[in-house]
Amino acid sequence: MPSNGSSNKFKVACVGRAFGPEAEAIIRDVAPAEFDLTFSVETGEAAHPLVHESDFILVTMPVTEKLIQESPKLRLVHKWGIGVDKIDLEGAERQGVPVAITAGSNAGAVAEHTLLLILGALRRISLADRSMRAGEWIYTELRPLCRKLSGKKVGILGFGNIGKNVAQRLQGFEVEIIYHDPYRASEEVEKKLNARYVSFDDLMAESDILTLHCPGGEANHHIINARSLARMKRGSVLVNCARGDVVDEQAMVAALNSGQLLSAGLDAFEPEPLPASSKLLAMDNVVLTPHTAGSVLDNVAPVALHAFRNMQRVINGEPIPRSDLVVVPSKPRQFAGSDAGAQRA
The missing domain is CATH 3.40.50.720 (NAD(P)-binding Rossmann-like Domain)
Incomplete structure (x- = not known):
């Protein structure tokens, strides 16, 4: 069951400049029914409250260890695309939260x-x-x-x-x-x-x-x-x-x-x-060009579906494909009703 207790859906924060209104509409259209999506184009402190309350984050923004630590429900940091240079990977490991990418999707x-x-x-x-x-x-x-x-x-x-x-x-x-x-x-x-x-x-x-x-x-x-x-x-x-x-x-x-x-x-x-x-x-x-090589509207749905499938794997205790996993914590966070199987992939 969702970790937020008061809802029957898992909260997903989609945060960063990649999520304009056209992309948001497509992502919402393909999102699985069990996900409650919230979007923000903010990349700083203003976006943090969304992350703090989320089970999953799909991001292009920087992710610090402090942000992960202050997000106790967080099960997975998922990058939109493949570049993880703005994510504190060592911090994610210390906090027991896996990090994944959408390998090959763009x-x-x-x-x-x-x-x-x-x-x-x-x-x-x-x-x-x-x-x-x-x-x-x-x-x-x-x-x-x-x-x-x-x-x-x-x-x-x-x-x-x-x-x-x-x-x-x-x-x-x-x-x-x-x-x-x-x-x-x-x-x-x-x-x-x-x-x-x-x-x-x-x-x-x-x-x-x-x-x-x-x-x-x-x-x-x-x-x-x-x-x-x-x-x-x-x-x-x-x-x-x-x-x-x-x-x-x-x-x-x-x-x-x-x-x-x-x-x-x-x-x-x-x-x-x-x-x-x-x-x-x-x-x-x-x-x-302004870092838009992967930014085409007709690729939004495949990338979103790729990320959502990995989130579902975490929920179901299934392994995330190795090509997508960047951080596999040695001591993953534990959640009620979950054996964290995806984190052990």
Whole structure:
């Protein structure tokens, strides 16, 4: 039975900027009958009372150990999407609360956006659009700045669900695909995706276009920095649909100004939102989007259903799929009428 006692439904707080009115309507439409949903676009203290009273949270906001500790009914922290760099994972472990993601649920959308940014950066689509809106016709001026995708070597840093989806979508573009990841893909997958495994240094040195799909956080903090950018071919292209902290922005701006990088397509920044003082905003060789690679309306229902199914697994004492579990507490919280089976998965 629900832990809130006074209700026959489980309380779910959906908190963060991902939940606008259109998305909220879809999520409510697909929500299981046993869930009572509350939404907030707040990401700070104003959202905390909703979390404190909830059995489950579905979030894009930061989640601290203090917030978890002050939410005694909380059974599961569920991320909308896959990035958990804003969730205190060690704190969740100490509080006995599992953390889950919707693994693979937005991989297709992010992969499509990656192709958009690759092509947009190669063809200077932002500059072309802005100049036309300003009444200009820079046909001759654009030619020296633009490049085609076919015939290029595309490097993928991070070969999980999204990286593989990018490789799959590149198949028709007549490119060579190389990748680096801590875990090499099987020979079968490499053959299917025409992808070749290389070292990190070789990825930097060989790529004409480098697209990032690795996790953020301490392990990959500024993995793209002055040193790694210097190893890249002069006139190469950088695309980031991962996390802002994997790129040293100052070093990237210097590489864009010097011509070491021809252009960049960026969907993730450090910090976010991108501050008005960022030099990137004034650069014609950069295509910018506000961390929207996975934000498409027709993917809302699948992501929501994915998360709700994991919540139902917790209620029923069933295991959450290992691909979705980020934190499995060694001493999970116990609730009346539940054997916490999902937390032991």
